[in-house]
Amino acid sequence: MVILVALIFWGLKSQGESALDYALQTLNRDFLVSGNILNGYLAIYVILNTLWIHIPILIVIVTADLFSSELESGTIRLILTRPLGRSYYLMSKYISSIIFVIIFMTIWAIISVLPAMLLFGKGDLIVIFEGLQIVEEKELFTKFFNAFLFAILGMSTFAVFSVSVSVFTRRSLNAILVTLGFLVISTLLQTMAPTIFKGWESFLITHHLAKWQFLFYSNPANSEVLSSTIWLVIFSAVCILASLFRFRKLKITE
């Protein structure tokens, strides 16, 4: 995680200005742009884009192993000899995965925000999403905080999904591969959604994970964010219920 963030900072520091000049060439034709464009907020915004692929991968590597590693090593048999319900045990795994996501995301936020502000300074944020939007600095704390909360929800959903997959696959490696395969296919379908798979977006988890971007709209599309929040919560609930059902009948002696 540290290496990923450090690489982004290094890239922005060395090539950020020229990349921005390239991206904003049409803007520069009509306007004289004054102010610090390559600022800390832009760096954090770029880092937020790791939520598409990189952060889910790092999370899945840990959470997909939470349940199945105990099954593989046999410690689950020892634990379940105690007066402990299976549902209670599995729910503790889900809660652990969510706590892990919260800690992971908090550390991720700290190692992103503090160096970004020190290295690049403050300023308004230029967001390139359905056009070009300039978000004033005074609004940015709230927007980033909300995006961070939404990211925790999204990554928690993914963590819950990976735990559920591990209940079905029984093996950590299989669970990691299946979850990452799901992520890759979902991303691929989403990329093709505007052309080939029109209307499929709302069924894809990556479509909902990316809704943090809507929080940076000048007029935030709250209904879109709310519908994705509900979708993620329902998806998590379905994953938990399915794995609870499966775990009740799972032979742990095999």
Add this chain to the structure above:
Amino acid sequence: MKKILLIILFSVNTFLIAAQPDYLDQLIERYRIENGFKTTVKINIDVPGIVAPQKTVFILLENGKKPKIKGEGLVLLPKKGFIGQFSEILEIPVHWIFLERKNDFDFYKLVSLDPKSDWVTADVKLLISEPRIEELNIATRKAGEFNVKHEYIQMNYPVKSEINFETDRFNLPLKFMGKSDFSSVKDSTGKVSGKIILEFEEIEVF
């Protein structure tokens, strides 16, 4: 008879080409910028594909130097239609072609004779009584056409300028910083019409 007709035609033509207004000196004097100017301006940008908050900035522009802009955060300052436009139009060699006189206004077409100037032609609406420039429609070499309407109160310079222009749609690299979709801001020709309103609070020319 032919000779007389030719003389008349030639005279009329010469009169039209040299049809600069008799109040041109007053006009040049009104908008003259010797060394530069400083002003505080409120900028409102209404361009499809760009969402920018209203900004109030202080600008100091000295001839031959880069403008100094002081304001909070990012400021987008239009490259065309600013105060310097008056001297750019009036103080270079131009052909004045008189078009018509309507009520209190004279209408002229200006053709730039300076190959270095950014603009090629300009349609100017002048208020005769002041005299002052009310509206400009400028065709530039690189930046397309734009129209500027001015509002005055008492000063030589406008208190408000509305700049309307057509520009190419904003073509930002996809996935540069996330997902981009410009389909909603394009028209059939790939051009978008933008409007910028500048409200000047204090203008000091020096």
